[in-house]
Amino acid sequence: MFNLVLFGPPGSGKGTQSENIVKSYKLLHISTGDLLRDEVSRHTPLGTEAKKYMDQGMLVPDEVVIGMISGKIDDAPDARGFVFDGFPRTRPQAEALDKLLEFKNTQIHLVLSLEVPEPDLIKRLVGRGATSGRSDDTEEVITKRIKEYHLKTQPVAHYYNEQGKLEQVTGDHTIADTFKALTKHINKYLLPVA
Numbered sequence: 001m002f003n004l005v006l007f008g009p010p011g012s013g014k015g016t017q018s019e020n021i022v023k024s025y026k027l028l029h030i031s032t033g034d035l036l037r038d039e040v041s042r043h044t045p046l047g048t049e050a051k052k053y054m055d056q057g058m059l060v061p062d063e064v065v066i067g068m069i070s071g072k073i074d075d076a077p078d079a080r081g082f083v084f085d086g087f088p089r090t091r092p093q094a095e096a097l098d099k100l101l102e103f104k105n106t107q108i109h110l111v112l113s114l115e116v117p118e119p120d121l122i123k124r125l126v127g128r129g130a131t132s133g134r135s136d137d138t139e140e141v142i143t144k145r146i147k148e149y150h151l152k153t154q155p156v157a158h159y160y161n162e163q164g165k166l167e168q169v170t171g172d173h174t175i176a177d178t179f180k181a182l183t184k185h186i187n188k189y190l191l192p193v194a
């Protein structure tokens with residue numbers, strides 16, 4: 001099994017590159033943002049609770065997100081591996097993920113951090129807001145999401161760096177060039193499926 005965390009601020013290209021990676025390497029994509037938006041659209045109690053935070057650009061409480069992810073890992077016992085996108089976002093989430101994977105006799109192998117200058121992030125997300133229908137793609141909420149990232153999520157990079165798992169990748173080239181840069185790191189662990 002090969003498990004990858006795709007790390008980076010809002011708009012850095014985690015979702016875009018996850019799609020490319022899961023296709024090439026036949027991994028399973030777990031995006032907590034997508035899972036939460038699905039709960040919101042189905043008006044589940046979890047979704048109703050999560051929406052309050054998401055609309056403000058705040059992180060949803062750890063216990064809600066951890067509970068949601070644990071089932072997803074259990075649902076796929078035969079997976080070749082996972083790409084975690086937008087998770088873990090706090091140190092308690094990272095510790096919980098380590099425990100969940102340890103229970104499956106596996107671990108996080110690699111953390112790829114997409115580095116994109118802040119003005120580019122805002123430009124991308126405001127641009128996406130025109131068509132995405134995401135209630136958090138307004139300039140006001142985008143600014144809050146980036147602030148929340150610096151405050152609560154960036155320390156997670158340090159957590160993985162201490163374990164020797166963190167690699168930084170420039171994320172402001174084209175989508176294809178960024179993907180190529182990511183694959184150079186992944187290929188050290190797993191080769192793409194033809």
Ligand code: AP5
Pocket residue numbers: 008009010011012013014015016017032033034036053054055057058059060061062065085086087088089093124125127128136145171172173174175178
């Ligand atoms: P989430 O859905 O995870 O959003 P995010 O991290 O804020 O980031 P985005 O999904 O907006 O950006 P991305 O990095 O995926 O970039 P993308 O590929 O789309 O989280 C949303 C909310 O859910 C959070 O605020 C929180 O409330 C909650 N939540 C989620 N997970 C949580 C957790 N673990 N704990 C607690 N709360 C959680 O690209 C962005 C745009 O840029 C696109 O239009 C794309 O086409 C474009 N683009 C991509 N790459 C390039 C490129 N190289 N050049 C030019 N444009 C590009």
Ligand code: MG
Pocket residue numbers: 014015016031033086
């Ligand atoms: Mg995303």
